[in-house]
Amino acid sequence: MSMPVRAENAIRGRDFYKATLTDDGILITSHGHVRSGSYSDYDRHYHSTNASSTSLQSIQSNNTFLETASLVSCVTCLSDTDNNDRLLRAANVSQEQIRQQNGQLSANTVIPFSRILNATYLTSTHNDSSPGLDSVGNDSDRLTKGTDLSNNSKSGTNHDLEDGDGDADDLDDVDISPLVGHSSFSNASQIDSKNNKDFPLVEITLAKPRRHDIVPKRLILSLNQQSKIPIKSDIVEEILSKSYQNIKRERSILVIINPHGGKGNAKKLFMSKCKPILLASKCSIDMAYTKYSGHATDIARTLDIDKYDTIACASGDGIPYEVINGLFQRPDRVDAFNKVAVTQLPCGSGNAMSVSCHWTSNPSYAALCLVKSIESRIDLMCCSQQSYYASFPRLSFLSQTYGVIAESDINTEFIRWMGPARFELGVAFNVLQRKKYPCDIYVKYAAKSKNELKIHYLAYKNRDDTNDNNENDIENDIENGNRDGSGTGSEGSSKKRMVTEMDFKLKYPLDNGIPQDWEKIDPSITDNLGIFYTGKMPYIAADTKFFPAALPSDGAMDLVITDARTPVTRMAPILLGLDRGSHVLQPEVIHSKIVAYKLIPKITSSLFSVDGEKFPLEPMQVEILPGLCKTLLRNGSFVDTEFDSI
Numbered sequence: 063m064s065m066p067v068r069a070e071n072a073i074r075g076r077d078f079y080k081a082t083l084t085d086d087g088i089l090i091t092s093h094g095h096v097r098s099g100s101y102s103d104y105d106r107h108y109h110s111t112n113a114s115s116t117s118l119q120s121i122q123s124n125n126t127f128l129e130t131a132s133l134v135s136c137v138t139c140l141s142d143t144d145n146n147d148r149l150l151r152a153a154n155v156s157q158e159q160i161r162q163q164n165g166q167l168s169a170n171t172v173i174p175f176s177r178i179l180n181a182t183y184l185t186s187t188h189n190d191s192s193p194g195l196d197s198v199g200n201d202s203d204r205l206t207k208g209t210d211l212s213n214n215s216k217s218g219t220n221h222d223l224e225d226g227d228g229d230a231d232d233l234d235d236v237d238i239s240p241l242v243g244h245s246s247f248s249n250a251s252q253i254d255s256k257n258n259k260d261f262p263l264v265e266i267t268l269a270k271p272r273r274h275d276i277v278p279k280r281l282i283l284s285l286n287q288q289s290k291i292p293i294k295s296d297i298v299e300e301i302l303s304k305s306y307q308n309i310k311r312e313r314s315i316l317v318i319i320n321p322h323g324g325k326g327n328a329k330k331l332f333m334s335k336c337k338p339i340l341l342a343s344k345c346s347i348d349m350a351y352t353k354y355s356g357h358a359t360d361i362a363r364t365l366d367i368d369k370y371d372t373i374a375c376a377s378g379d380g381i382p383y384e385v386i387n388g389l390f391q392r393p394d395r396v397d398a399f400n401k402v403a404v405t406q407l408p409c410g411s412g413n414a415m416s417v418s419c420h421w422t423s424n425p426s427y428a429a430l431c432l433v434k435s436i437e438s439r440i441d442l443m444c445c446s447q448q449s450y451y452a453s454f455p456r457l458s459f460l461s462q463t464y465g466v467i468a469e470s471d472i473n474t475e476f477i478r479w480m481g482p483a484r485f486e487l488g489v490a491f492n493v494l495q496r497k498k499y500p501c502d503i504y505v506k507y508a509a510k511s512k513n514e515l516k517i518h519y520l521a522y523k524n525r526d527d528t529n530d531n532n533e534n535d536i537e538n539d540i541e542n543g544n545r546d547g548s549g550t551g552s553e554g555s556s557k558k559r560m561v562t563e564m565d566f567k568l569k570y571p572l573d574n575g576i577p578q579d580w581e582k583i584d585p586s587i588t589d590n591l592g593i594f595y596t597g598k599m600p601y602i603a604a605d606t607k608f609f610p611a612a613l614p615s616d617g618a619m620d621l622v623i624t625d626a627r628t629p630v631t632r633m634a635p636i637l638l639g640l641d642r643g644s645h646v647l648q649p650e651v652i653h654s655k656i657v658a659y660k661l662i663p664k665i666t667s668s669l670f671s672v673d674g675e676k677f678p679l680e681p682m683q684v685e686i687l688p689g690l691c692k693t694l695l696r697n698g699s700f701v702d703t704e705f706d707s708i
C-alpha cells in the first residue's frame with residue numbers, strides 16, 4: 063500500500079510521526095521523513111513495526127533517556143518551567159540533552175490531550191507547485207500581521223479594535239498556523255485525507271515548552287486506526303473532543319490590553335506569549351487598548367456581549383476589576399454575567415487573578431489555561447460607601463484592605479518602577495513603625511473560630527472537588543432544555559445555575575443600618591488595628607498566599623486582622639509566613655470566614671484599597687454575592703494552597 067500523492071506532497075520535506083491514540087493522549091510510535099520525490103521512508107515506517115531504516119535506528123539509539131524525557135514531558139503537561147526543570151533534573155535528564163534532539167519526539171512519547179490545541183486533516187492544494195505547508199507559512203504571516211481573515215471563518219482570527227498595528231512582533235519562529243478555514247484548501251482535498259481510512263494524515267498543534275514559555279508547534283501524524291481506544295469515524299473530531307473535554311472550543315475573546323500595565327510591557331507580553339497560543343487554538347480575537355483609567359469599565363459597559371464569550375484582560379488586576387464593574391453597570395447585566403467569562407492574562411505587575419485561577423503568572427501558560435479551562439462561577443463582594451452607593455455600588459473580585467496593607471499598596475504608587483517589590487517594602491516599613499488604624503468592625507460570620515473555618519473549608523473544598531465547579535454543565539443543561547440550569551447531577555450547587563436579577567439584590571443595603579445578628583469585633587483589637595484584609599482569592603501577589611483558605615464559591619470571604627501592638631519579634635514570623643500562607647495559623651492573627659461586614663474608620667487620614675484601587679476613607683459595607691461571575695479556573699478550582707496540610 064503506498065501513500066496518496068497528494069498526502070505525500072503535503073508532508074514532503076517534513077518530519078512526520080506514526081502515532082496512535084491512547085486514553086491519555088497521542089502515543090508516538092515512530093518517526094519518519096519524506097524526501098522530495100520519494101515516499102519510500104513513509105512507506106517503510108508505515109508498514110513496519112520494527113522499522114530498520116538508518117534514521118530510525120539513530121533515533122532509537124537515544125531512546126533510553128528520551129523515553130524518560132517522554133514520560134516526564136507527559137507528566138508535566140501543564141506545569142510551568144520551574145516545575146519542568148525540577149522534574150527533568152529529578153529524572154537525570156538535562157535540558158542540553160533535550161535540546162540535542164532538535165525538538166524531535168522519540169517513540170513512546172505521549173502527547174497529552176491537555177497540550178493539544180488543534181487538530182486538522184492534513185491536506186494539499188491541487189497545485190503541486192505550492193504545497194500545503196508553504197500556504198500555511200503565508201497564512202501564518204497574515205495572522206501575525208493582524209489582518210482580518212474572518213470572511214469565511216470566525217476561527218483563528220484577529221482583529222485590532224483600536225491601535226490597529228497588531229504588531230505581533232516577537233513571534234520569531236513560533237508556529238501559529240491553523241489550517242482549518244483556509245480557503246486554498248478545497249473540500250475535495252480535505253475529503254481525500256479524511257476518507258483515507260488507511261492513511262489518515264493529521265496535523266496537530268500542541269503547546270510545546272520553549273525556554274520559560276510554551277509555544278504552539280505543529281506536528282504531522284500518520285495515525286494508526288487500530289488504536290488502543292475505540293475510534294469513532296472521525297479521528298480529528300475524536301482528538302479534539304478528547305483535547306477539549308467539557309471545555310468550550312474556539313472561544314470568541316475580547317482582549318483588553320492596558321498598554322501601561324506591567325511597567326509598559328503588557329502589549330508586548332500579550333503579542334509574543336499569549337496571542338500565538340490563542341490563535342493556534344482557533345480562538346477569534348478582538349483587541350482593545352485602554353486609553354485612560356476607567357476605560358475598561360466603559361468598554362465592558364457598552365460592548366456587544368453577543369460577540370464574545372470571554373473577556374481576557376492582558377493586564378494586572380486593575381482591568382478585571384474595571385471589566386466586572388462595567389458589566390455590572392449594564393442594563394442587561396443578567397445576560398452579561400451569564401454570557402461572558404472574565405479572565406486575566408498576566409501582563410501587569412499584580413497578577414493575583416491569574417496566579418489564583420490559572421495557577422501561573424506566566425502569560426503563555428495562562429493562555430493555555432484560558433483555552434483549556436473549565437468555566438466556573440466565583441463569588442464577588444459588593445462594596446458600598448456613601449459617596450458612590452446611590453449610583454452603583456462597586457464589585458470586588460479580589461480584596462478590600464484598610465490599615466497597613468492599604469497604605470503600602472496605594473501609597474507606594476510613586477515607586478511603581480520597582481514592580482511588585484514596592485508592595486513588600488511598603489508593608490515592612492509600616493509594620494515596623496507599628497502604625498495603628500483605629501476603627502469599629504461589625505461582621506456576619508460564616509465561620510468564626512479557626513476550627514470552624516477549617517470545617518467550612520474542608521466541606522466546601524470537597525464539594526467543589528466532587529462537583530467540579532463546572533459551568534459548562536449549565537450550558538449542556540440549557541441545550542437539553544433545562545432552562546434553570548439546575549442540572550441533573552449535583553443538585554443545589556450554587557454554581558450550577560444561571561444568575562438572575564435577584565442575585566444582584568443586596569441583602570444588607572447600606573441605608574438599613576447594621577443588622578442585629580452581626581457581631582462587633584472586640585474594640586480593644588480594632589482600636590489598635592494594624593492589618594484589616596478581606597479576600598476571595600488565595601494569592602494577592604505571585605508569592606503571597608494571603609488567603610490560603612479562599613475558595614471560589616463558598617459564599618464567604620476570608621477575613622484577616624492583626625493588632626498593631628503585636629511585638630515586632632512576633633510580626634516577623636507572621637510576615638515571613640506569607641509565602642506559605644502559614645501566617646493565618648499564628649495566634650496573633652484573627653482568621654475567619656464572613657459573609658458581610660461594615661468597617662467604620664475612626665481616623666481622618668488614610669484610605670481603603672479595593673482590588674488595588676484607592677477608595678475613600680468612609681464607612682465601608684461589604685457583602686458577598688454568591689457565584690455571580692463567570693471565570694476560567696484551571697481544573698475548575700483555585701490553585702491548591704495546601705491549607706489542609708499547613
Ligand SMILES: Nc1ncnc2c1ncn2[C@@H]1O[C@H](COP(=O)(O)OP(=O)(O)OP(=O)(O)O)[C@@H](O)[C@H]1O
Binds near residue numbers: 355412674
Ligand atoms: N491608558 C491608561 N492611562 C492611565 N491609566 C490607565 C490606562 N489604562 C489603564 N489604566 C489604569 O491602570 C491601573 C493599573 O492597571 P493594571 O492592573 O492593568 O496594571 P498593573 O501593572 O498591574 O498595575 P498595578 O501595579 O497597579 O496593579 C488600572 O487601575 C487602570 O485604571
